[in-house]
Amino acid sequence: MTRHYPTDLLLAVGRVQRDLASDPASATARLLKEADLLELGCLFDADALAQALDEALGGLSQFPYRPLTDTGDVWEQSPVGHVLLDDTRAGNTLRGLLLAWSVGNSVTVRTARPGLWRDVFDVLREPGFPLPAARTAEPGARAEGVVVTVPDLVVLSGDSATVSGELYAGSGRPGVPAVRIRLTPGADGPQAPVADLDCRSPWFRELFTSVYLAGTSLDAARHGDPDGAARMDARIRYLVGMARRTAHYRDLPQVDGMADLARLPVLEKATLEAGSLPRARAMSSGDGPSGEVLRSGASGGEPRYIVYSRTDWENMVREAIPLLRALGIHNGDRVLNALVGGSLYGGLMTTSSELTRMRVEAFSAGQQVTADLLLMLTRDFSVNVLLGQPAVVLPLLREARRRDPGLRLEKVVYGGTPMTESDKQWLRDELGTRSITSILAANDGAQIGYQCERLGGTLHHVNDDYNLVEVVGEDDQPLPDGETGHLLITSMQKFEGPLIRYRIGDIGRMDVRECPCGVSGRVLEYLGRSDGLLKFKSATVLYGDILAALEEFRVSQLQAELMTREGTETLVLRTESRDELDPDVLRAALAEAFPPLSDAHLYDDGLRMFELVVECHPEGALERNAVSGKIRTVIDRRLG
Numbered sequence: 004m005t006r007h008y009p010t011d012l013l014l015a016v017g018r019v020q021r022d023l024a025s026d027p028a029s030a031t032a033r034l035l036k037e038a039d040l041l042e043l044g045c046l047f048d049a050d051a052l053a054q055a056l057d058e059a060l061g062g063l064s065q066f067p068y069r070p071l072t073d074t075g076d077v078w079e080q081s082p083v084g085h086v087l088l089d090d091t092r093a094g095n096t097l098r099g100l101l102l103a104w105s106v107g108n109s110v111t112v113r114t115a116r117p118g119l120w121r122d123v124f125d126v127l128r129e130p131g132f133p134l135p136a137a138r139t140a141e142p143g144a145r146a147e148g149v150v151v152t153v154p155d156l157v158v159l160s161g162d163s164a165t166v167s168g169e170l171y172a173g174s175g176r177p178g179v180p181a182v183r184i185r186l187t188p189g190a191d192g193p194q195a196p197v198a199d200l201d202c203r204s205p206w207f208r209e210l211f212t213s214v215y216l217a218g219t220s221l222d223a224a225r226h227g228d229p230d231g232a233a234r235m236d237a238r239i240r241y242l243v244g245m246a247r248r249t250a251h252y253r254d255l256p257q258v259d260g261m262a263d264l265a266r267l268p269v270l271e272k273a274t275l276e277a278g279s280l281p282r283a284r285a286m287s288s289g290d291g292p293s294g295e296v297l298r299s300g301a302s303g304g305e306p307r308y309i310v311y312s313r314t315d316w317e318n319m320v321r322e323a324i325p326l327l328r329a330l331g332i333h334n335g336d337r338v339l340n341a342l343v344g345g346s347l348y349g350g351l352m353t354t355s356s357e358l359t360r361m362r363v364e365a366f367s368a369g370q371q372v373t374a375d376l377l378l379m380l381t382r383d384f385s386v387n388v389l390l391g392q393p394a395v396v397l398p399l400l401r402e403a404r405r406r407d408p409g410l411r412l413e414k415v416v417y418g419g420t421p422m423t424e425s426d427k428q429w430l431r432d433e434l435g436t437r438s439i440t441s442i443l444a445a446n447d448g449a450q451i452g453y454q455c456e457r458l459g460g461t462l463h464h465v466n467d468d469y470n471l472v473e474v475v476g477e478d479d480q481p482l483p484d485g486e487t488g489h490l491l492i493t494s495m496q497k498f499e500g501p502l503i504r505y506r507i508g509d510i511g512r513m514d515v516r517e518c519p520c521g522v523s524g525r526v527l528e529y530l531g532r533s534d535g536l537l538k539f540k541s542a543t544v545l546y547g548d549i550l551a552a553l554e555e556f557r558v559s560q561l562q563a564e565l566m567t568r569e570g571t572e573t574l575v576l577r578t579e580s581r582d583e584l585d586p587d588v589l590r591a592a593l594a595e596a597f598p599p600l601s602d603a604h605l606y607d608d609g610l611r612m613f614e615l616v617v618e619c620h621p622e623g624a625l626e627r628n629a630v631s632g633k634i635r636t637v638i639d640r641r642l643g
Contacts (some may be wrong), residue, residue: 006230007082007107009056009063010241011132016101017049017244018130033125038093042170042369044456045197045359046097050290052198055106057314057620059202062321064238064468069213070221070321072360075328077224078213082107082135085148086210090114094170095153098201100137103151104210109136111146120142123634132240136388142517151209156182156200171195182349187259216223221325225468226524236260238468238495243267251278251285252416255503264471269479269491270505279500280308286500288312294499295356297349299446309349309446310500316356318496319449322469323357326453329464329520330416331438332388334362339380341391341399342418349446350418354390363388372396374403381410388412392419394634397426397559398623402432414438419633421461423550425557427579437459444528448494448502452527455520461529461547464522465513466638470494472527473504475515487512487530508532532636537563537574544597545636549576552596556589557582566640568614574600584619595616618640 022029023044035041053063053527060080061069069078086103090096090112100123103110115137124137140146157175167173171193175181182204184195201207216224226232231283239261246252251274255267278285280296298306311319332338338358342350351369358365366380372391377399378479389396389412396417404410406515412434418441430436441454443463451470452463465472471493474482490509496500510530517523531548537544550561560579567573576593578584593615594601600615625634 004234006067006549007104007135008234008237008241009060009066009105010237011134012101012105012127013049013053013056013063014132014241014244015127015130015134016047016052018048019126020047025048030129034119034122034126038116040093040169041096042168043097043469045170046094046101048198049294051196052101052105054314055198055202057317058199059207060106062318064318065221065321068221068224070325072324073334073362075220075325077216077219077221079108079216079224080211080213082211083149085109085111085146087146087148087150088112088153089142089150090116090120091176091281092169092172093119094168095155098121099151099153099198100203100504102207103210104135107135108210111138111140111148113140113142113144113146115142149209152180153201153204153206154182154204156193156195156197157181157183159183159185160190170197174562187491200505200548219232220329220522221322221466222329222466222522223617226522229544232261234466235471239471239493242493242495242498242501244505245288245498245504248288248290249286249501252501252503264473264493264504265481267504269475272506272508275502275505276307280310281562281601288499290499295352297352297446299349309422311497313498315497315499318469319353320357322466323353323450324361326442326466327354327357327416329363329455329522330442331456332358332361332363332416332455336388336414337364337380337384337386338363338366338388339372339377339386340367340389341369341389341396342397343392350444351551353444353449372399374399374406378407378410378560381412386412388414388416390416390418392422392633393417393422393426394627395559397422400430400434401622411435416440416442418442418444419552420560420636421529421547423554423557423559423567424460425554426559429557443527445492445507447505447507448492448497451492451507452529455518455522457519458526463527463529464518465525465527467495467525469496472513472525474511474527480542482512484513484515490527503563508591537565544599549593549597553578553589556580556592558584560625560634562625562634562638563636563639573614573616575618577618577620579620579622579625581622583621586617586619589619590615590617 019031022031035044038638056064059427067080086108088096088099088110096112100110115397120139128134155175156171158171158173184193243255243258247255282283294311294316297309299309340354342354351367355367368376373589415430424558427439430439438456442450443452444450448470452465454463467488473491474488475491476482476488487510490507490511491504492502492507493504509532512528514526515525537546546563558578558580562577564575
């Protein structure tokens with residue numbers, strides 16, 4: 004049986020809604036007028052329907068799964084199959100049709116006015132989005148399926164005659180269930196949130212079944228889903244449909260699925276900044292205000308404000324809690340959240356919101372974290388998990404360990420920059436840390452990938468249902484697995500300020516592998532910022548490869564600065580390490596590992612074309628960005 008998705012119905016309803024609002028002569032307007040059913044136009048409200056279904060199903064963007072916060076398990080929701088509706092009142096029938104279709108049921112309407120309902124089917128199908136089957140039959144005709152009785156909407160008021168009709172009634176009918184709506188004194192008429200009322204009513208639960216998948220995480224359920232390709236097609240159709248509400252994306256073509264993704268334009272950071280608040284509203288949908296606004300871009304230029312609608316924020320939290328579990332944070336843990344706050348507070352805000360939903364105790368210290376605070380929390384509150392950026396927390400941990408050699412920390416979850424293998428080993432040896440995992444994220448689109456406890460290096464599982472990751476070449480076309488290229492993300496569940504094929508400024512390569520954690524599929528090897536491709540002497544060296552080559556010297560942080568000094572191209576490498584290092588030894592080791600870094604060249608011996616300078620600094624000595632807390636890894640002064 005082909006699965007259908009609520010989002011396709013919402014796109015169809017949205018198209019009808021716009022036609023009714025903008026064109027009194029549209030096919031839907033003519034249909035309702037000729038049938039004397041104009042009052043039913045209010046049921047074609049895609050936003051109200053989306054909000055009601057999102058709450059009732061535990062997340063439209065998670066459908067057909069409903070992740071559970073406290074256990075990590077999921078419910079799988081499936082349509083009952085075929086629904087029979089008796090057309091006793093047109094409003095009831097339309098409400099039943101829309102919700103039965105929303106969860107994927109085919110429908111038979113038993114009616115004395117088959118022409119009306121066939122026209123309704125045609126109007127909803129006209130935009131071309133895939134919807135379940137529907138047909139009409141004579142009243143009382145025998146047919147296979149689940150008979151669903153949609154209740155009357157009964158308005159309790161002083162004058163029932165003012166509300167009688169095909170949608171609202173002044174009194175119920177014998178034997179027919181009813182939802183009663185009491186008007187406030189002086190009200191002109193009912194302004195009831197019909198979709199919300201229906202999705203909270205028992206009859207809606209008759210339209211689908213739920214199976215509890217014990218011991219199955221959201222990620223594992225999705226990877227084992229035989230309908231995964233169709234699910235992703237539905238995701239991209241809905242994203243593009245929602246994005247077209249913005250001025251920037253207004254002219255995007257309607258897409259059928261993932262096969263059309265590469266036809267869509269790449270979004271560059273400069274374009275996003277020019278069209279985003281506070282500069283402009285080209286990336287805004289025009290919806291009423293809701294949700295949270297994060298600050299981004301301040302570490303490298305003028306700040307930009309990233310708007311998450313209430314639904315966007317809920318989606319982020321729903322997706323992040325299973326991810327945090329996969330990172331090793333479990334019920335009963337006590338977490339010190341030391342992600343940097345201040346002017347770049349997105350990481351602190353998002354993780355704080357997520358942790359408050361979990362059965363953990365969180366201490367969100369942000370940039371206020373100190374060695375004294377860490378020691379107190381581990382001693383008096385039994386904090387066993389640290390969440391932070393390596394550039395900030397590693398010097399902090401070493402200072403805390405110096406003060407208290409008995410310090411122990413069970414788990415470390417880090418983001419922002421990679422952590423070297425030597426630093427991970429220090430955590431294991433000195434602090435007894437048994438779980439060290441990484442999360443990739445960005446303020447623009449939240450979480451991008453996560454490292455379970457069984458992956459190492461800079462390998463990360465990707466969650467394509469949340470942020471679809473592409474690896475593309477210089478022509479912005481997808482690259483085969485294993486090839487290094489620029490990373491694009493498409494935020495599948497962010498509809499305010501949508502991001503479609505957004506170049507995040509990082510590079511990496513993709514592979515498919517079986518992971519011992521039980522989640523198999525696409526794995527991203529994160530290789531750092533795009534400016535990490537150091538080009539000099541007609542050669543290219545990867546920043547990440549230089550950092551990896553310095554592992555044996557236990558280098559924690561590396562900064563590369565390219566400049567021209569007295570006509571000589573110069574690469575200055577600055578390191579941080581807990582050990583006292585000899586610059587000459589590091590320079591010799593790097594020259595041997597990377598021939599372009601050596602003094603050898605193809606020119607006259609008297610012509611000095613390149614110089615490698617190595618500076619060795621103690622841990623914590625390199626300048627941290629006051630906003631983000633990060634070290635600027637690559638500086639190319641030749642560009643200016």
